[in-house]
Amino acid sequence: MAPLESSSSQLFFDSTFDVYDCGTLAGTRVVPDPPPLPGTSYGKQRSSRNAKEARCVHDVPEEVRDCWNRLFLEGYQADVRVSTDDGSEILSHSCILGIRSPVLRSMLEEARVEDGFRNILISGVPSEAARVFIRFLYSSRFEQDEMKKYALHLLVLSHVFSVPSLKIVCTDQLERFSLAPDNVVDVLQLARLCDAPRLSLMCTRMITGDFKTISLSEGWKVMRRANPSLEQELLEFLVEVDTARKS
Template sequence: MECVELLDSPDLFFLDGGDAHATDFSLENHLESSSSAGAKNKAAPGHSHIHSHSHSRRAQLHRSNAPVPPPLPGTSYYGARRKAKAACRRVPEGVLDSWDRLFLEGYQSDLRVSTDGGAEISSHSCVLGVKSPVLRAMLEEARLRDGFRCIRVSGAPSEAVRVFIRFLYSSRFEQEQMKEHALHLLVLSHVFSVPSLKTVCVDQLERGFLATDNVVDMLQLARLCDAPRLALACARMVIGDFKTISLTDGWKVMRRTNPSMEQELLESLVEADTRRQERAKRMEEKKVYLQLYEAMEALVHICRDGCRTIGPRDQALKGSLAAACKFRACKGIELLVRHFSACGVRVPGGCANCRRMWQLLELHSRMCFLPDTCKVPLCRHFKEKMRNLGRKEETKWNLLVCKVLERGGTMGFMPGRRKNFINPKASWVLPRGSSCI
């Protein structure tokens, strides 16, 4: 409460440097007194001198208005701790060789691990107990025989158990042994709670074991062994090649024994197909909006500058010399303009090409902010027509204009006020009957 009262006091707000210095000292003295109650009675004789020196240093900094300089790069305490921690993570090869040799030679081993194949693996109970909490619990209940503790690991080949125990010592394995016993090692890593080995097994299975004929079995095993990464990779593979995988024996067995998993995979397949269709629809809409943007550029280019053999009457055309035009939609707009000028129908509800031209002209008028000086035909006419449209139709056109501007980016022929139209949270809809070149 004393700190709150001090912060609320009017003495904390100041106008000149002297008041700031005095206020800062009162706040520091109060915080020091509240955080170190009774410490002054136990301080050394030179303690008051140190405090006076620190206060004079702070006063000097306040008078010069100089900020406290930041620490130099790489000299901070936390940076040094991070570097030391990163350096400790790199285990020298000699240490790993020593642990590997300790397992292979069995020097002063006190534990014998028996397997289903009848083999006995000599090891050290302290190493296995530290690496696995499950093995520690088994060792606490193990019986002594001929001076050795004895435990049994069932459900896996002897060679897989040997690779598993060697990994507990040195985190090493032979690549051929890992490929051969990856499934058994995954089960052992889950049963005996060795997450580092599980990560290695999942990586090996993802890269070189998954196939269309075993992916369903791998999916079930991954869920039993709590390996979500492997389960996700299997599910993606099933969805990506469902027609082939649904004909395998593994799928038929899974359908009989685990119908809930089949239902889940089918729902995931439908969801993925829906997302694929939505993505294709969005890509098609983006393509349409980009075509409309290019059509607007080409229309303004033809009506303002002229291109090839078409352009404004007061412009001298260059004919075939201007064949290399940078606007991709220029040729299509040129053909459409020629048809529109020579068509005998030329009404919005008549010829399809003329109807398309009417829509492009109306779209341009909604994107143009200079109708008095614009050279595009009927620009002012459509500006006047906008005032009589209903609210629903006006909203559709505004959404279309925003989407075209957003898709095209910066349009050179439009002024800066066009940004007021953009609303990225709106759902963009093409007006009925609109199309592109």
């Protein structure tokens, strides 16, 4: 799902997985604990800026969040049309999109204006995933079933459009509800691509913990053909983990 093209008015994803060179796994002797999710209870570390911002979402009065949610749902005084691949349009507000995402702000500044609306295109993801994404920008709300269904798409959108709070939510949802032996290799590659270190570490722990099963999965076979260097990296890491356990 690497971005193929980005301009002021459109963004594309392809359907393949690739891996950033985000550092090696083999450099560590044991599988480290994943970093804590900002906004969860972990003592004094909550003083970080991201943790404060994540907590602030829960401090906003429900009535205020209801208003932001209604603003999205009703499209009152909207001045942006967000188009998707199937021709759907999502009415939005440039001030909201621009404040929540610097990438969207740049797109909006250069977007064409037609009939009083700025027009931008998000392509390569289902229209419903794009809608969940835009709604989150308004109120940080989502339906649980939609999040489960589109978590991977939303993880990519959170990374490409630089929305850290959504990346935190996607990481948490994938960890709790979606990781399984048959998809963990794909999720690992996407986590590395999207700079999601906690999710990457959780995937690595699952792979090392159930290597026999996962190495027989279709995802592993595809990864072996498409990205043999990652396979080698994981195998070397597994050897180091086994050595550390025996020492």
